[in-house]
Amino acid sequence: xxxxxxxxxxxxxxxxxxxxxxxxxxxxxxxxxxxxxxxxxxxxxxxxxxxxxxxxxxxxxxxxxxxxxxxxxxxxxxxxxxxxxxxxxxxxxxxxxxxxxxxxxxxxxxxxxxxxxxxxxxxxxxxxxxxxxxxxxxxxxxxxxxxxxxxxxxxxxxxxxxxxxxxxxxxxxxxxxxxxxxxxxxxxxxxxxxxxxxxxxxxxxxxxxxxxxxxxxxxxxxxxxxxxxxxxxxxxxxxxxxxxxx
Numbered sequence: 120x121x122x123x124x125x126x127x128x129x130x131x132x133x134x135x136x137x138x139x140x141x142x143x144x145x146x147x148x149x150x151x152x153x154x155x156x157x158x159x160x161x162x163x164x165x166x167x168x169x170x171x172x173x174x175x176x177x178x179x180x181x182x183x184x185x186x187x188x189x190x191x192x193x194x195x196x197x198x199x200x201x202x203x204x205x206x207x208x209x210x211x212x213x214x215x216x217x218x219x220x221x222x223x224x225x226x227x228x229x230x231x232x233x234x235x236x237x238x239x240x241x242x243x244x245x246x247x248x249x250x251x252x253x254x255x256x257x258x259x260x261x262x263x264x265x266x267x268x269x270x271x272x273x274x275x276x277x278x279x280x281x282x283x284x285x286x287x288x289x290x291x292x293x294x295x296x297x298x299x300x301x302x303x304x305x306x307x308x309x310x311x312x313x314x315x316x317x318x319x320x321x322x323x324x325x326x327x328x329x330x331x332x333x334x335x336x337x338x339x340x341x342x343x344x345x346x347x348x349x350x351x352x353x354x355x356x357x358x359x360x361x362x363x364x365x
Contacts (some may be wrong), residue, residue: 122175123146125172126158128357129153132172133315133317135189136173138350141176148177158172167183186308218287223283229279238263241268248264288328288332291313301338310338319337
């Protein structure tokens with residue numbers, strides 16, 4: 120059976136879980152606790168040298184990078200195809216997934232850090248933070264988390280995120296004006312790639328970025344209505360904001 124190393128509240132983990140569920144692929148869940156820095160252990164880095172989640176292991180071979188993982192899953196396993204048949208639509212799908220990796224994912228990180236991570240860490244005492252961070256192997260990251268706990272919300276970063284969203288959302292709106300999904304009338308890996316941001320931006324209470332995009336909002340409603348999307352979402356105890364540190 121395929122093994123999935125993942126964290127409940129990781130965007131990239133959500134993306135791969137959604138693909139697996141849409142395909143109907145059974146998997147053995149291997150929880151990697153990012154709050155305990157289990158992704159930085161030597162054992163995990165043997166599977167994924169980038170020290171991030173998710174990773175899948177299939178027939179003894181580790182596959183990394185969520186976009187690559189989803190392409191692999193769609194190629195190797197039975198179930199509904201999530202890749203368009205014609206070459207032009209396939210190319211468009213790959214452009215959308217690249218935009219998600221290169222632009223949307225970094226953009227989402229800014230409200231996550233400022234609107235979720237900061238408040239979650241701000242309530243911790245210095246002693247609790249130090250105890251939690253003692254097990255982190257990188258001094259630079261320890262200082263970053265410590266600064267986040269005590270620093271103000273970076274409004275410039277949030278504005279930059281809005282600009283990045285607009286860059287992609289303008290294009291999505293034009294496409295979705297005439298199409299049900301990002302690659303025409305067939306749900307594809309492109310839609311899978313963008314779906315997790317809906318969960319996370321709602322969690323951040325940052326859905327204002329959709330206000331000027333009625334067709335994008337309709338697409339978002341279709342995504343939320345899918346059973347696979349509801350099953351993919353992390354349960355309450357899997358949210359990093361609900362997990363104890365220190």
